[in-house]
Structures are given as C-alpha cells and as structure tokens.
Amino acid sequence: MNHPLHPVRRALRARRKFTALSMVMLAGLASMPLAAQTAVWPTQPIRLIVSQSAGGSIDIAARLLAQRLAEPLGVNVVVDNRPGANGLIAGEAGARATDGHTFLMTSPSALAINQHVYKKLPYEVQRDFAAVTQTTSIAFMLAVPVASPYRTTADLVAAARARPDAVKYASAGIGNQSHLAAELLAGAAGARMLHVPYKGEAPAITDLVGGQVDFIFGTMPALLAQVRAGKLRALAVAQPNRAAAAPDIPTTHEQGVSQVDVTGWTGIVAPIAMSPAAISRMHAEVTRILQIADVRETLAKAGAEPVGSSPAQFAAFIRSETLKWGDAVRRAGIVPE
Structure with missing residues (x-):
C-alpha cells in the first residue's frame, strides 16, 4: 500500500529540486555571452561630471556625447559641471562617486598636472580612477x-x-x-x-x-x-x-x-570600484559615437580631433602625460602649494 509522503520528506524533496534548478540556472548564466550578462546596466541615469563650466572645451565635447549616449544606453546622461581649482573639485566628486553610474570627463589638469602643482590632492589618479577612453585631442x-x-x-x-x-x-x-x-x-x-x-x-x-x-x-x-x-x-x-x-x-x-x-585633450575615467562590465559598455558606446561622421565633423570644425582609445591605451597615455607635464611645471618655475 502506498502511503503519502511524510510532510518532512516532501519538504526535503522540494528543496533538492529547487537546488538542482538553481544550479542549472547559474550554469546557464555563466555560459551566456558577456553582452547578455551586462544588459542590466545602466539601471539609472548616468552622471557625467565635467571639470569645466558650460562653454569650455570639455563641456562642448561632453554635451555632444551625452546627447548621443542617451538612446543606446536607454537612460538620460546628465552633464554635471563642477568647475574650479584646476579640476580638483570635479576630480574629488568623481573619485568619491559610489552609485556605479557616475563618470568624470576631464583634461590633463585633473589627471596629469595637479599632482605636480599641489602638495596634497583629494584623490590619487592611479589609485582612485579607472581609464575609459581618451575622447579628443585639442x-x-x-x-x-x-x-x-x-x-x-x-x-x-x-x-x-x-x-x-x-x-x-x-x-x-x-x-x-x-x-x-x-x-x-x-x-x-x-x-x-x-x-x-x-x-x-x-x-x-x-x-x-x-x-x-x-x-x-x-x-x-x-x-x-x-x-x-x-x-x-x-x-x-x-x-x-x-x-x-x-x-x-x-x-x-x-x-x-x-x-x-x-596639446590638450579630454578623456573619461570612472571611479576605481566601478564594474568592468559598466566600463566596457561605456567605452564601447563612446568610441562608437566618436566614429560617426557628423560627430567627427562637428568636433573637427571646433578644433578637436576625435580619438577613442582603449582603456589600456588611455591609462598608459595618462602616465606618459604625467611625466611630460611634471617637466613642464618645473621648467615654468611653478612651486607646489
């Protein structure tokens, strides 16, 4: 005679089925393409901190990119102007951002010069930022x-x-x-x-x-x-x-x-804790936009040359620029304060 399963046995069997199903789902997720795994980013508006007031060269490029980024990313891209202190104010805000949706678009001042001009900075470039891409040469x-x-x-x-x-x-x-x-x-x-x-x-x-x-x-x-x-x-x-x-x-x-x-330049960096997937997505979209003919034409007419380097290339470029501008600061006789 068949007896109904004891309630405890039914619970144990259900738990084993749930565990097995969960493992199958996780295995399937692991085998999914990276693009599918990162499709959930972004989940909120993106903030693009700019180290200049409106009308500056960085702001001009940032607003052009923000307008073009909104559609492919599916969220608004807000330009947040934080001028002053040669990029220190914007740099500090960018380094401290923890929402996973904030980037810093800036210039050599914030990323390669300030460490030679100020004795103490509220951020350390190599420690606090991850390179995304150099956007323009100016x-x-x-x-x-x-x-x-x-x-x-x-x-x-x-x-x-x-x-x-x-x-x-x-x-x-x-x-x-x-x-x-x-x-x-x-x-x-x-x-x-x-x-x-x-x-x-x-x-x-x-x-x-x-x-x-x-x-x-x-x-x-x-x-x-x-x-x-x-x-x-x-x-x-x-x-x-x-x-x-x-x-x-x-x-x-x-x-x-x-x-x-x-020669000036603009570039985008992210807080060091931002996920590699988010950086990869942002890099892909920005570099794609920089290849669009009318975007290149708009920048060229203004005197800016689109670049679109890889994160590794931009990181190496920042290091070389840091050495170059350190020499320039010394030649100019500027004493760190």
Missing part, C-alpha cells in the same frame, strides 16, 4: 582681444619685455595648461607677465573679450567661435603644424617660440 591657441594692438606673437613678447608685469594673461586656473603655456612663452621670451587665474576657461575668455586681460592660451574649441565672430584675434596655435580647423593661423614654431608646444 589644439591650443594664443588669442588677444580684437581691439588689441598686438598682431603677432612678436608684438606681444616685445611689449612684455618693455613693461615687466604690465601684460596680463588669463588662465583657466593655477597649473592649468593655459597657465603653463603662458609661462613657457614668458620663459622663452625672457619676459615677466602678470597671471590672472580664473575658475575655468569660459569666464577667462569672457574677460578676454571684454579687454580686462591681454591674452590667453586657450583650447581651440572654446576660442575659435569668438575668433570667427570677430571678438578675438588669433595670433598662433601652440604646436609645430597648423591646425586643420584654422589653417590660416600661424604656429608658435613659425614665430620663433618652439618652446611653447601645448
């Missing part, structure tokens, strides 16, 4: 107000030599590439110039247009529109070869100051 331009008497780099240098500390230059902050480029020019010319640091590139350019300062070395994406609008005059691009976006502007090398050779 030409630097020497510009003056359109009403300025200076029409060549030689005019500017001659005035600085004749009147020490009378010629004022703006920068996006102490230790920023715009600061270092001007100090390299002063060193090459044997002249003293007065430094006026700003909280980012955009306000510095605003005062330059207004004539409150005499010149700036700034990024081409931020300056070129003002030059084309007739509000600023470009004297030089700070590199050996003329820029494709503005081939009529001579180089610093052509004008006898080859020591002033400055």
Whole structure:
C-alpha cells in the first residue's frame, strides 16, 4: 500500500529540486555571452561630471556625447559641471562617486598636472580612477582681444619685455595648461607677465573679450567661435603644424617660440570600484559615437580631433602625460602649494 509522503520528506524533496534548478540556472548564466550578462546596466541615469563650466572645451565635447549616449544606453546622461581649482573639485566628486553610474570627463589638469602643482590632492589618479577612453585631442591657441594692438606673437613678447608685469594673461586656473603655456612663452621670451587665474576657461575668455586681460592660451574649441565672430584675434596655435580647423593661423614654431608646444585633450575615467562590465559598455558606446561622421565633423570644425582609445591605451597615455607635464611645471618655475 502506498502511503503519502511524510510532510518532512516532501519538504526535503522540494528543496533538492529547487537546488538542482538553481544550479542549472547559474550554469546557464555563466555560459551566456558577456553582452547578455551586462544588459542590466545602466539601471539609472548616468552622471557625467565635467571639470569645466558650460562653454569650455570639455563641456562642448561632453554635451555632444551625452546627447548621443542617451538612446543606446536607454537612460538620460546628465552633464554635471563642477568647475574650479584646476579640476580638483570635479576630480574629488568623481573619485568619491559610489552609485556605479557616475563618470568624470576631464583634461590633463585633473589627471596629469595637479599632482605636480599641489602638495596634497583629494584623490590619487592611479589609485582612485579607472581609464575609459581618451575622447579628443585639442589644439591650443594664443588669442588677444580684437581691439588689441598686438598682431603677432612678436608684438606681444616685445611689449612684455618693455613693461615687466604690465601684460596680463588669463588662465583657466593655477597649473592649468593655459597657465603653463603662458609661462613657457614668458620663459622663452625672457619676459615677466602678470597671471590672472580664473575658475575655468569660459569666464577667462569672457574677460578676454571684454579687454580686462591681454591674452590667453586657450583650447581651440572654446576660442575659435569668438575668433570667427570677430571678438578675438588669433595670433598662433601652440604646436609645430597648423591646425586643420584654422589653417590660416600661424604656429608658435613659425614665430620663433618652439618652446611653447601645448596639446590638450579630454578623456573619461570612472571611479576605481566601478564594474568592468559598466566600463566596457561605456567605452564601447563612446568610441562608437566618436566614429560617426557628423560627430567627427562637428568636433573637427571646433578644433578637436576625435580619438577613442582603449582603456589600456588611455591609462598608459595618462602616465606618459604625467611625466611630460611634471617637466613642464618645473621648467615654468611653478612651486607646489
């Protein structure tokens, strides 16, 4: 005669079936392609911290990417401008983010220069960040107000030599590439110039247009529109070869100051604890967007060259840039504070 299973036996048998089913499901998940496993990311809006105010070269590229990223990722991508302190404010916010959906888009200042300019940082690049990709390479331009008497780099240098500390230059902050480029020019010319640091590139350019300062070395994406609008005059691009976006502007090398050779860039990093799957997805989407023809055209017209490197390539590039700008800081005579 068959007897019904004892309640305890029924429970044990059910548990064994559940355990076996769970193991089958886990085995199936392990064999799924990576893309299927990471499909759950992102699960909330993505925050892209930018180390400049609106209108700066990083902000321009960030907003272009944010607009294009929203559709493939299925969530909004919010640009969070955190200007000031040469990228320290944005860098600290990026390093401390723990939500798995926050990235930092920044420049050499935050990732390769600040450790040579400040004795103490609120973050350590190699310890606190994981590289995602270098997004652009950017030409630097020497510009003056359109009403300025200076029409060549030689005019500017001659005035600085004749009147020490009378010629004022703006920068996006102490230790920023715009600061270092001007100090390299002063060193090459044997002249003293007065430094006026700003909280980012955009306000510095605003005062330059207004004539409150005499010149700036700034990024081409931020300056070129003002030059084309007739509000600023470009004297030089700070590199050996003329820029494709503005081939009529001579180089610093052509004008006898080859020591002033400055190339900017933008890149995206993530907090070190972010999952490799999230970094991989973000990298894939950003580099795909950087290959789109109209995106490349928009960036090129602004003076920015799309890059789209791998995380490993970008990490190595940051290390090499850190060494390069350490040397530049020492040559410029900047003492860490």
